[in-house]
Amino acid sequence: MRLLKLAAMTLAISLAATGSSLAQDKKTYKIGAAVYGLKGEFMQLWANALKEHPLVKNGTVKVTVFDGNYDALTQNNQFDTMVTQKYDGILFVPIDIQAGAAGVEKAAEAKIPVVGSNTRVNSDKLTSYVGSNDVIAGEMEAESVIKAIGGKGNVVILEGPIGQSAQIERRKGNQNVLAKYKDVKVLEMKTANWSRAEALSLMENWLTAHAGKINGIIGQNDEMALGAIEAVKAKGIDPKTIPTAGIDGVTDAVRAVKDGNMVSVLQDAAAQAQGGLDVLMRAIVGPNYKPQSDIWTKYSAQGLSWGDGTAKHYNIPWTPITKENADAMLAARK
Amino acid sequence: MNSTISSPAIQSRPQLAHLLRDYGIVIAFVVLCGVLSAVNENFLTWGNWVNILRQTSINGILAIGMTYVILTKGIDLSVGSILALSGLVTGSLVTGSEPHSAFVGILAGLLVGIALGAINGLIVARLSVAPFVVTLGMLSVARGMTFIYNDGMPIANLSKEFRFIGQGMVGGIPVPVIILAITFFIFWFILKYTTFGRYVYAVGGNERSAKTSGISTRWVVFAVYVISGLLSGLAGQILAARTTSALPQAGIAYELDAIAAVVIGGTSLSGGVGTLSGTLIGALIIGVINNGLDLMGVSSYYQQVIKGTIIVAAVLLDASRKKQS
Numbered sequence: 233m234r235l236l237k238l239a240a241m242t243l244a245i246s247l248a249a250t251g252s253s254l255a256q257d258k259k260t261y262k263i264g265a266a267v268y269g270l271k272g273e274f275m276q277l278w279a280n281a282l283k284e285h286p287l288v289k290n291g292t293v294k295v296t297v298f299d300g301n302y303d304a305l306t307q308n309n310q311f312d313t314m315v316t317q318k319y320d321g322i323l324f325v326p327i328d329i330q331a332g333a334a335g336v337e338k339a340a341e342a343k344i345p346v347v348g349s350n351t352r353v354n355s356d357k358l359t360s361y362v363g364s365n366d367v368i369a370g371e372m373e374a375e376s377v378i379k380a381i382g383g384k385g386n387v388v389i390l391e392g393p394i395g396q397s398a399q400i401e402r403r404k405g406n407q408n409v410l411a412k413y414k415d416v417k418v419l420e421m422k423t424a425n426w427s428r429a430e431a432l433s434l435m436e437n438w439l440t441a442h443a444g445k446i447n448g449i450i451g452q453n454d455e456m457a458l459g460a461i462e463a464v465k466a467k468g469i470d471p472k473t474i475p476t477a478g479i480d481g482v483t484d485a486v487r488a489v490k491d492g493n494m495v496s497v498l499q500d501a502a503a504q505a506q507g508g509l510d511v512l513m514r515a516i517v518g519p520n521y522k523p524q525s526d527i528w529t530k531y532s533a534q535g536l537s538w539g540d541g542t543a544k545h546y547n548i549p550w551t552p553i554t555k556e557n558a559d560a561m562l563a564a565r566k
Numbered sequence: 567m568n569s570t571i572s573s574p575a576i577q578s579r580p581q582l583a584h585l586l587r588d589y590g591i592v593i594a595f596v597v598l599c600g601v602l603s604a605v606n607e608n609f610l611t612w613g614n615w616v617n618i619l620r621q622t623s624i625n626g627i628l629a630i631g632m633t634y635v636i637l638t639k640g641i642d643l644s645v646g647s648i649l650a651l652s653g654l655v656t657g658s659l660v661t662g663s664e665p666h667s668a669f670v671g672i673l674a675g676l677l678v679g680i681a682l683g684a685i686n687g688l689i690v691a692r693l694s695v696a697p698f699v700v701t702l703g704m705l706s707v708a709r710g711m712t713f714i715y716n717d718g719m720p721i722a723n724l725s726k727e728f729r730f731i732g733q734g735m736v737g738g739i740p741v742p743v744i745i746l747a748i749t750f751f752i753f754w755f756i757l758k759y760t761t762f763g764r765y766v767y768a769v770g771g772n773e774r775s776a777k778t779s780g781i782s783t784r785w786v787v788f789a790v791y792v793i794s795g796l797l798s799g800l801a802g803q804i805l806a807a808r809t810t811s812a813l814p815q816a817g818i819a820y821e822l823d824a825i826a827a828v829v830i831g832g833t834s835l836s837g838g839v840g841t842l843s844g845t846l847i848g849a850l851i852i853g854v855i856n857n858g859l860d861l862m863g864v865s866s867y868y869q870q871v872i873k874g875t876i877i878v879a880a881v882l883l884d885a886s887r888k889k890q891s
Binding site: 270271272273276280420422423427428429432433434436437438440441443458459462465466482483484487 | 810
């Protein structure tokens, strides 16, 4: 099956080159989604969910996803392209909180609305922002680890790439909670660059440096938490005895939660992508636009409200992953 | 060298130089380990060395293939991407409710490595395109194929049987370390004791005279890229088994650590000179630096600075060595 796919790749490439523009009688909207990079699972989930939005499925909206390749300049160039190609609107997931502002500025000059999603950008020209608050996630994961170790003991923190908005805010959340517990000591705090393989090596070394002293592990994302768990297992320690937390809810992490090896909170990529598109379409179409995604009803009980679709900020709540909801989450992805 | 002169006073100095020249990297390694064990009591423990060896295994295997390539005056930038694609292909076979046997999965992964290496080798040897360009292209193509293969998603739930090659232990020694040891021995033997091994040196030393002396240089060049591809595939198996899932973003920038290990180990980038034992020590030095600085809680930013400094220092050592001889 997959090998077949590999063989079909050449065909796909040549087809993509030819392109196809089907004539349609109703108005279609050209939307560009500039995302920081498609190498991680999270952004893949985001992009897939965007393509599942009702308006994209029925052909009203034509989405082009631009892979920023983790580079601010690449993203900037992609904004130039979208402006000259006269896109109707842009969904933006910036790699850099500061550098992203230049692209937003360019689009604003061309009167193209830009809605931010997932990661923040420092610009007042942004039409709106649909994302989740990373400080809260940092607090939730720290709280769960510290509670699990009984409010005292030693923890280590695996950090994201220093300087990225998610790392800065999740660290802030971690520290908000740590400040409340005087009996919890942070033995080590170092970046593993969101990477499972890096976290695996780092944790192996920490388990040697602090043999028997590490009581809990705070991973600022799931990938690193999963790497740490593998290191713990390799030492012959039962991962259930060292509470470990991650953030995001990637597929492997949901499985690990199901097995009781870690805790995590789901950052709803689907809600961020589809909610972002709804808010963007409201800005393009006008007050008559009604949101099409079901995320607005899904999270209404937790305080997410569409209002008239013109708020500057929409906060998608985090959902703790539990053994009970894990299966449903896994099923929704396949 | 003047070693035939019998006066001990004159002999001692060239001997010291000789020692430094041939074993400089070993001495550097021993000094490094000495310093680290002095400042951290955990460094010289068995458990820590198991870690270091396990962490070195992947880079060590890549660096063995890279040594062959660099000895022929080539370079292989595509090892990290081949590693990822090979791991993912294997992953797709050893996952699910009815996984294939680990043997089938690993075989498929290694074949992917061999095939991509063969493409590299064919273009370099047959069409005489610069290795840097060919493998730079492959770095991008193989990485792209890795993302296409499973839509950029990792493949999890790898079978227990397969994970053994990354997580298993035999007699207290991690399986990846055993694989590294076997790989090292096989390729060390080939390089040192076979005609093919001598040809590898000859092609890198002076391609034209190698050609005129009847060596099929094209065949040798082709073969070293196949070896590098095969070993990249092997490293991909271990990485996937170690992280319990095949990750499409695995191995990014691994070519740099592999090249660094080869260069620190004393292999000349201009080909023809170098040894696999040097490469192994080079890989261990990188592993020891990363491990030692983690143990001491030094920021990873410093690790990069220190690693870079050692690479340049090693090349300087290499250059001064050439001037002497």
